[in-house]
Amino acid sequence: VVDYMKEEAMSFFSKKTMVQVSKASKYIYPSNxxxxxxxxxxxxxxxxxxxxxxxxxxxxxxxxxxxxxxSTILRDIEGSGATFTKMTKNKMRSPMWATFRREFLDIFRSSNYSFQYLCMAVAAPVMVFCCNRLASSMGENTIGAVIVPALALMVMMIFCAIILSFAASSVSREGENFYLTKIVPLSYRTQVLIKLALYMAVSTLSLLVTAVLIWVTGQIEVRYAFEAAGIAFLTSVAITCFAIKLDIKRPQFAVGGDGELSVGSLSTFVTLFIGFTVSVLYGLFGMVGIFLWGTSMTFGILVGVSGGLALLAALWLMIGLNKRYERITQR
Incomplete structure (x- = not known):
């Protein structure tokens, strides 16, 4: 902080960045x-x-x-967005793979679900990269460059929280088809694990792309890039387990023909709030810890805490899961 205050030539953007912005702004029409x-x-x-x-x-x-x-009004009334019109052949698939495939295709049957869920996963690497560039432009030897690993971690976790908030409606989105989950040849625990695997697959892929991007561009050392992704992954496991557990305890099956929830979900709000809170706390702890103990020890502490949270959340989800799921009824 003292170094930051002593930096007389300090500016929010570097001179090189400002020159580039100035040149680019001359060609921004019609805003000009x-x-x-x-x-x-x-x-x-x-x-x-x-x-x-x-x-x-x-x-x-x-x-x-x-x-x-x-035509848009008619399509929404008829609920045509909930089905595919392409003719496909019947194929034999294992129960687990068929269930996983159905869960994945359900993403595209809801416009809000697919846009917010997949777009957040795609946007995460870009946003982390831009935030790191912004912090780095504040100076090589000042607070900006030092906090880049913690900043990257915080942005990763914020986007994971947005992506995984949809896990809080994973059971509710079954809607009128929920009864099918009671008769398919898979245990309730296996079905929940498949939902968990889908959410984690998307978020993990996004985290890996982010880690590779910030490493290849030289923003963060390879070790810290993948440590940040690992911390975000462990925290994502905890958030996903917590979100699914909330939805199992209080599902709301008010789903429209287009796959959208027709009522607000308290579980989704709670998951988002907790995800954002944890992300900010991790980010602040990382920024302060880097100055006090260094990046290695700070990330080591966060790995331990995140691993503990993931384990506790997984146990909370799995213990008594079959009995809890069996008691769910459609109203």
């Missing part, structure tokens, strides 16, 4: 025209062009809505 109107530069021409662009987009929006609105 609005800026010209505000500063009085080429006001008449900028005003006319801005009005023309807004009018074109407004007209296009009206025409598009007139053409697609009615």
């Amino acid at each position: 025209w609005f800026a010209y109107m505000l500063i009085g530069k080429w006001r008449l021409g900028a005003s006319l062009l801005s009005f023309l662009v807004v009018s074109l987009f407004a007209g296009g929006a009206v025409l598009l809505n007139k053409k697609l609105y009615f």
Whole structure:
């Protein structure tokens, strides 16, 4: 902190970054025209062009809505988004693989589910990379560069919390088809483990891509990059087990024809809140710990804590799972 305060030439962005931003901003249209109107530069021409662009987009929006609105309403009423129209052959699959495949395909049968779930997984590596670049631009020998490992860990965990919040509705999303989970040739525990495996597969892949990206770009040493991913993975296991347990205790089967939950889910909110809270606490502890003990010891402590949380959450989920699942009834 003292070094940070003593850095006289300190700026939020480096000079090189500001020069690049300045050059790029000259070619950002039509935003530049609005800026010209505000500063009085080429006001008449900028005003006319801005009005023309807004009018074109407004007209296009009206025409598009007139053409697609009615068909969109009909499609939502009929619930056609809940099924696939492509004809496929019947194939023999093992019960476990068939269940896993169905869980995966259910992601794409819900527009909100697929967009928020998969897009968050894809966006995580990019956001971690950008946040690290921002922190690094604050100076090589200042607080910015030092906290990069902890910052990367915090952003990883925040995105994992968003991705895994959908685990809090994994049972509820069965909707009217929940009775099928009672008759398929798989134990309740196996079905829950398949759901857990799907969520962890997506989040783990996102974490691995993130770790490789920040390592290859030279933002973090390879050791710390994969240690951060490991900590986020262990925490993700804990969050997922916790979320599924909440949904098993209080499922809500109000699911529409398009696969969307028609009522709010308290379990999802609680999972998000806890995930964000843990992410911020880990990030703050990491930033402070790096200055006090160094990155190696700080990450070592977090690995131990995360492993303990994952073990406790897994035990909480698995103990008495079959009996708890058996008592679930559709209302």
